[in-house]
Amino acid sequence: MDPIANPFAPGAGSRPPSLAGREKILDDVRIALGRIKAGRHAKSIMMLGLRGVGKTVLLVRSGELAEERDYIPMLIEAPEEKSLAALMVPQLRVVLYRLSKFEKARTLANRALGALRSFASVFKVAYGEFEVGIEAEPAFASGDLETDFTELLIVVANAARAAERPVAILVDEVQYLEEQDLAALIVAMHKIGQKGLPVVLIGAGLPQLAALSGEIKSYAERLFQFINVGPLDTTSARDAIAVPIHTAGEQIDVDAIELIVTKTEGYPYFLQEWGSHAWNTANASPISLSDVVNASNQAVAALDDSFFRVRFDRLTHREQDYLRAMAALGKGPYRSGDIAGKLGIKVTSAGPLRTGLIKKGMVWSPSHGETEFTVPMFAEFMMRVMPDWQP
Numbered sequence: 001m002d003p004i005a006n007p008f009a010p011g012a013g014s015r016p017p018s019l020a021g022r023e024k025i026l027d028d029v030r031i032a033l034g035r036i037k038a039g040r041h042a043k044s045i046m047m048l049g050l051r052g053v054g055k056t057v058l059l060v061r062s063g064e065l066a067e068e069r070d071y072i073p074m075l076i077e078a079p080e081e082k083s084l085a086a087l088m089v090p091q092l093r094v095v096l097y098r099l100s101k102f103e104k105a106r107t108l109a110n111r112a113l114g115a116l117r118s119f120a121s122v123f124k125v126a127y128g129e130f131e132v133g134i135e136a137e138p139a140f141a142s143g144d145l146e147t148d149f150t151e152l153l154i155v156v157a158n159a160a161r162a163a164e165r166p167v168a169i170l171v172d173e174v175q176y177l178e179e180q181d182l183a184a185l186i187v188a189m190h191k192i193g194q195k196g197l198p199v200v201l202i203g204a205g206l207p208q209l210a211a212l213s214g215e216i217k218s219y220a221e222r223l224f225q226f227i228n229v230g231p232l233d234t235t236s237a238r239d240a241i242a243v244p245i246h247t248a249g250e251q252i253d254v255d256a257i258e259l260i261v262t263k264t265e266g267y268p269y270f271l272q273e274w275g276s277h278a279w280n281t282a283n284a285s286p287i288s289l290s291d292v293v294n295a296s297n298q299a300v301a302a303l304d305d306s307f308f309r310v311r312f313d314r315l316t317h318r319e320q321d322y323l324r325a326m327a328a329l330g331k332g333p334y335r336s337g338d339i340a341g342k343l344g345i346k347v348t349s350a351g352p353l354r355t356g357l358i359k360k361g362m363v364w365s366p367s368h369g370e371t372e373f374t375v376p377m378f379a380e381f382m383m384r385v386m387p388d389w390q391p
């Protein structure tokens with residue numbers, strides 16, 4: 001059928017034609033936004049899930065819901081190796097300029113801009129030129145990240161309250177934040193919550209994030225409502241395929257839908273990929289079972305070339321071996337000893353490899369001593385991409 005009219009949208013963060021099965025999560029977001037705006041307490045939200053389940057899409061949608069409720073949203077994606085200060089300063093600056101347009105918040109916003117300026121210079125973040133008249137506020141710069149970031153966020157929040165425009169901080173790929181940066185963010189939000197200030201934090205990341213340690217862990221447990229973002233249930237997965245096709249004025253057979261749901265196991269990214277190829281493969285509506293059978297090979301090939309491939313290419317040969325050894329063991333989660341055994345090396349020498357792979361966001365630890373892929377169906381891909389592997 002006409003590829004130009006194809007409604008499906010495979011791609012990182014691509015808006016799906018139908019955001020299926022996420023009403024409960026979005027309701028939790030609406031409640032938190034509503035409560036914070038009304039000056040009531042609400043936990044920050046942290047969405048955790050594997051790659052391709054739709055976390056970024058949910059975060060973007062949360063930003064829209066926030067904006068509809070008069071929030072000023074700031075969306076941050078934490079890339080590897082970038083500090084919290086470097087991520088926050090330019091965004092907070094935009095927020096503060098917006099707040100300074102409100103007469104009743106101008107003084108506080110300008111003071112916060114001064115604090116931001118001091119913060120940026122102490123943590124050596126390039127921030128460009130500040131407007132004339134914005135004086136640095138050295139009192140905000142002790143050099144201790146937790147203290148300074150907390151103070152900074154409080155002055156920003158005070159300006160937000162004066163303007164009656166709450167701030168929504170949306171952070172994607174939270175797992176890439178250094179532990180000290182995440183700690184500073186958590187401590188700052190904890191203080192904001194105690195003071196009942198109008199700032200809400202909504203984060204998204206890989207599941208390993210829940211494995212924080214020590215004092216920060218207990219803070220985080222009180223601060224966050226952890227939301228598990230998983231594959232779609234069967235009904236929602238069917239909707240994710242059928243609704244966009246019907247909306248486009250076309251049809252798909254029931255057994256064709258069922259095959260897509262089975263093949264994709266309800267993973268949103270895969271649903272988009274299968275839906276897209278099924279549409280393009282079919283000569284005419286309704287899309288049939290045999291269309292989906294034909295489309296499956298293309299969908300797998302497309303995933304191998306993009307979704308899986310980009311992650312594989314970022315690995316060293318030794319890391320590739322490690323993941324291939326996992327795949328050779330069958331279905332996960334995998335025990336460290338078994339993986340090392342498969343590789344023919346000591347557990348102790350496999351340790352650093354595993355740590356590196358966790359840092360890169362390729363694997364995570366569902367429980368002590370266990371390892372699992374962060375990308376669904378990655379084991380099968382590893383078998384395809386390294387078919388003749390020998391330990």
Ligand SMILES: Nc1ncnc2c1ncn2[C@@H]1O[C@H](COP(=O)(O)OP(=O)(O)O)[C@@H](O)[C@H]1O
Nearest residue numbers: 011012013016020052053054055056057268269
């Ligand atoms: N609820 C949903 N229903 C159908 N498709 C979805 C849904 N959520 C996300 N998708 C699709 O899944 C893919 C991955 O979404 P993304 O937000 O990038 O996942 P993540 O951030 O968890 O890796 C995108 O192509 C998106 O259109």
Ligand SMILES: [Mg+2]
Nearest residue numbers: 012013055056
């Ligand atoms: Mg994402």
